[in-house]
Amino acid sequence: MEFKEWFKEKVSIVDEYLGQIIEAKENPQKIIYxxxxxxxxxxxxxxxxxxxxxxxxxxSDDLKKALPFACIMEMIHTYSLxxxxxxxxxxxxxxxxxxxxxxxFGEARAILAGDALLNKAFETGLDAAINFKGMNxxxxxxxxADSSGTEGMIGGQVIDIDGENKISSIEDLKYxxxxxxxxxxxxxxxxxxxxxxxxxxxxxxxxxxxEKVGIAFQIMDDILDVTSTQEKLGKLIGSDAANxxxxxxTFKSIDEARKDVEKFTEEAIKSLSLFGNRAIYLIELAKYxxxxxx
Amino acid sequence: MEFKEWFKEKVSIVDEYLGQIIEAKENPQKIIYxxxxxxxxxxxxxxxxxxxxxxxxxxSDDLKKALPFACIMEMIHTYSLxxxxxxxxxxxxxxxxxxxxxxxFGEARAILAGDALLNKAFETGLDAAINFKGMNxxxxxxxxADSSGTEGMIGGQVIDIDGENKISSIEDLKYxxxxxxxxxxxxxxxxxxxxxxxxxxxxxxxxxxxEKVGIAFQIMDDILDVTSTQEKLGKLIGSDAANxxxxxxTFKSIDEARKDVEKFTEEAIKSLSLFGNRAIYLIELAKYxxxxxx
Numbered sequence: 001m002e003f004k005e006w007f008k009e010k011v012s013i014v015d016e017y018l019g020q021i022i023e024a025k026e027n028p029q030k031i032i033y034x035x036x037x038x039x040x041x042x043x044x045x046x047x048x049x050x051x052x053x054x055x056x057x058x059x060s061d062d063l064k065k066a067l068p069f070a071c072i073m074e075m076i077h078t079y080s081l082x083x084x085x086x087x088x089x090x091x092x093x094x095x096x097x098x099x100x101x102x103x104x105f106g107e108a109r110a111i112l113a114g115d116a117l118l119n120k121a122f123e124t125g126l127d128a129a130i131n132f133k134g135m136n137x138x139x140x141x142x143x144x145a146d147s148s149g150t151e152g153m154i155g156g157q158v159i160d161i162d163g164e165n166k167i168s169s170i171e172d173l174k175y176x177x178x179x180x181x182x183x184x185x186x187x188x189x190x191x192x193x194x195x196x197x198x199x200x201x202x203x204x205x206x207x208x209x210x211e212k213v214g215i216a217f218q219i220m221d222d223i224l225d226v227t228s229t230q231e232k233l234g235k236l237i238g239s240d241a242a243n244x245x246x247x248x249x250t251f252k253s254i255d256e257a258r259k260d261v262e263k264f265t266e267e268a269i270k271s272l273s274l275f276g277n278r279a280i281y282l283i284e285l286a287k288y289x290x291x292x293x294x
Numbered sequence: 295m296e297f298k299e300w301f302k303e304k305v306s307i308v309d310e311y312l313g314q315i316i317e318a319k320e321n322p323q324k325i326i327y328x329x330x331x332x333x334x335x336x337x338x339x340x341x342x343x344x345x346x347x348x349x350x351x352x353x354s355d356d357l358k359k360a361l362p363f364a365c366i367m368e369m370i371h372t373y374s375l376x377x378x379x380x381x382x383x384x385x386x387x388x389x390x391x392x393x394x395x396x397x398x399f400g401e402a403r404a405i406l407a408g409d410a411l412l413n414k415a416f417e418t419g420l421d422a423a424i425n426f427k428g429m430n431x432x433x434x435x436x437x438x439a440d441s442s443g444t445e446g447m448i449g450g451q452v453i454d455i456d457g458e459n460k461i462s463s464i465e466d467l468k469y470x471x472x473x474x475x476x477x478x479x480x481x482x483x484x485x486x487x488x489x490x491x492x493x494x495x496x497x498x499x500x501x502x503x504x505e506k507v508g509i510a511f512q513i514m515d516d517i518l519d520v521t522s523t524q525e526k527l528g529k530l531i532g533s534d535a536a537n538x539x540x541x542x543x544t545f546k547s548i549d550e551a552r553k554d555v556e557k558f559t560e561e562a563i564k565s566l567s568l569f570g571n572r573a574i575y576l577i578e579l580a581k582y583x584x585x586x587x588x
Contacts, residue, residue, distance in 0.1 A: 022444070027449075028453045028460055028466070028469065028470070029444060029448075029449035029450070029452040029453050029473070031452060031456075032444050032448065032449060032452040033444065036444070079409075083405055083406075083409060086402075086405065088400075088401035088402045088405060089402050089405065106382075107382035108380075108382045108383050108455045109452065109455070111377055111380065111382060111383065111405065112377075112448055112451055112452055112455075114409070115377060115408070115409075115412065115448055116443060116444050116448045118409065118412055118413065119412065119439060119442050119443040119444075119448065120443055120444070122416045122435075122439045123436070123439040123440055123443055126432060126435055126436040126439055127436060129432050130429065130432055130433065130436060133429070135424065135427070138420060138423055138424055138432065139424065141416075141420055142417070142420040142421060142424060145413060145416045145417040145420050146417055148413050149410060149413040149414055149417055150316070150323060150326050150327065150330070150410050150413075150414070154323075154326065154406055154409055154410045154413065155321075155323035155326060156323070157406055158323040158325060158326045158403065158406055159322045159323050161402045161403070161406075162325070166322055172322070175322065176322070179323070
């Protein structure tokens with residue numbers, strides 16, 4: 001199967017699963033289902049679930065078991081975007097080409113929609129763990145939980161909102177990125193492999209792959225914020241500069257940044273050499289992320 | 295052991311455990327540990343963890359195993375208070391006798407501190423489940439997760455912020471309460487019993503107890519908001535009226551409300567009759583909640 005076809009197939013099963021996670025019941029709190037689904041089903045790239053499934057597939061064919069866990073990654077990612085866009089945080093009016101959640105539903109509901117999605121991620125994971133049985137599911141879920149907490153995504157967010165004061169070197173920035181976006185990208189891969197029963201050494205190699213992919217991905221984000229168009233990006237361009245954000249381009253030129261993206265991508269691919277041709281889709285995925293336009 | 299001594303002992307082990315959940319590491323995101331601990335360690339009543347341990351103790355003496363799960367209840371409760379107090383929500387400046395989290399740390403950090411606490415609750419639970427092994431831990435955790443989501447606490451919050459428009463009868467109000475505060479109180483009891491290996495029938499009886507305790511507790515809250523003092527309550531009194539909140543006293547007089555508290559408390563205690571004298575602390579706990587001043 002061609003990479004593009006593989007990717008499309010994965011996105012398709014992820015989208016289908018996500019579409020039925022929040023059942024829109026007729027009850028007094030139904031607005032929360034609408035607010036959650038508004039952001040969850042707005043056509044994200046589904047990169048994290050696809051990474052999860054790609055890592056899982058190296059060791060197991062039983063994708064049906066992996067799907068709930070893969071989708072958790074998107075739920076956590078989406079909740080973080082909803083809260084990130086809030087006026088008290090980045091104050092972004094657009095996301096994925098639409099009004100951000102709080103512009104559409106109001107701040108209070110957007111806060112609760114984010115809370116609901118994080119909560120639903122664990123409801124989904126625990127439910128799947130009960131069906132799955134065995135400890136691999138719990139271990140995978142624990143990896144995910146750690147990556148979205150204060151030693152992961154939230155830790156990165158906290159540094160990011162204090163940006164200018166806290167980030168004075170490219171090393172500071174890389175630390176922040178390793179938490180804010182890196183941790184979840186990493187756990188997508190390591191939790192996928194863990195769920196499928198990979199060995200510690202295999203997980204270690206994949207972890208290294210994911211770390212390099214994560215930083216390359218984030219640098220690309222910083223480049224695209226400057227070079228892309230609003231139409232392609234689905235949100236206002238130049239928002240980092242408008243928010244006085246410290247980014248990779250605070251320390252490096254666009255050309256240097258592009259070279260670093262290539263370097264990290266090559267290193268990511270090298271980490272997979274042990275897996276040979278089995279890792280073809282993860283290799284192509286790393287390349288795809290480097291060449292993306294949004 | 296006297297009830298008061300039993301209660302004090304439980305609060306003490308809960309406080310000790312909560313005190314070491316968030317390790318204050320020296321790292322760039324350390325402000326988030328401070329923000330979380332500011333609210334988590336501000337001397338709450340610890341009612342939910344004590345309910346958890348009380349239900350657990352009916353079936354098992356191994357309290358050490360139960361403690362992490364009991365503390366999750368307080369973490370989820372505290373996160374909900376932090377988000378509830380935000381300007382976009384109830385806009386409360388005081389909580390437990392201190393400035394609310396966002397008044398102390400700013401809105402962005404308060405949002406993240408709440409997120410961090412919810413996340414940390416699941417980190418803690420999954421970690422304990424890995425140590426605990428066996429499915430009871432996962433099932434208990436699933437009960438908790440369900441109770442804090444859109445079919446539980448968050449669902450109740452969503453209705454509450456829309457109060458006047460959504461709540462036009464005492465039945466509407468009771469539905470909202472059963473989600474907003476009732477669901478977590480219920481899962482404290484049912485998850486405690488589940489973790490300890492109670493039978494389905496035993497859990498059913500305890501669920502009934504917790505439902506009655508939950509509504510009695512919430513009516514008391516509404517009464518205290520009118521009759522207590524700021525000193526005793528640790529937050530501004532009359533805040534429900536100031537926020538145009540629909541409460542139990544919208545539909546009933548204070549005297550009627552007090553009678554309902556007594557009625558629900560009696561019903562709660564009746565549900566425990568099968569357990570005989572073993573349930574003495576849960577019985578006393580229900581009475582204590584009725585006579586509290588804050």
